Amino acid sequence: MLELRPNCECCDRxxxxxxxxxxxxTYECTWCRDCxxxxxxxxxxxxxGNxxxxxxxxxxxxxKDPASTERVLREHCP
Structure with missing residues (x-):
């Protein structure tokens, strides 16, 4: 099941x-459409990957299956 991470790993939106x-x-790295x-x-x-x-x-x-609340932020976004 997808984690549904709460933020963009690049800009933290x-x-x-x-x-x-x-x-x-495919690994559920999560990004906003703008980034x-x-x-x-x-x-x-x-x-x-794409x-x-x-x-x-x-x-x-x-x-029943809530979204994740754990924020992931990439240290250096290209």
């Missing part, structure tokens, strides 16, 4: 579970 701007790689387009150019700097929109977990299921 909040990305709530329902955000259409959250992008992830993906303008800083990362569609490539995850952690694994080199980035896709993060699925949105329906609100009714968030009570």
């Amino acid at each position: 909040d990305l709530p579970p329902e955000s259409p701007d959250a992008m992830i790689c 993906v387009d303008n800083v990362l150019h569609g490539v995850c700097p952690n694994c080199g 980035l896709q929109p993060r699925p949105i977990r329906p609100a009714a299921l968030l009570a």
Whole structure:
């Protein structure tokens, strides 16, 4: 199950579970759409993989399987 991390690892922008701007790689590295387009150019700097929109977990299921609250921030964002 996806962690649904709460922030962009590059700029630390909040990305709530329902955000259409959250992008992830196959390892769930999480980025905002702005950083993906303008800083990362569609490539995850952690694994080199491509980035896709993060699925949105329906609100009714968030009570059973809540989003992560652990913030991850990359020290040096390209």
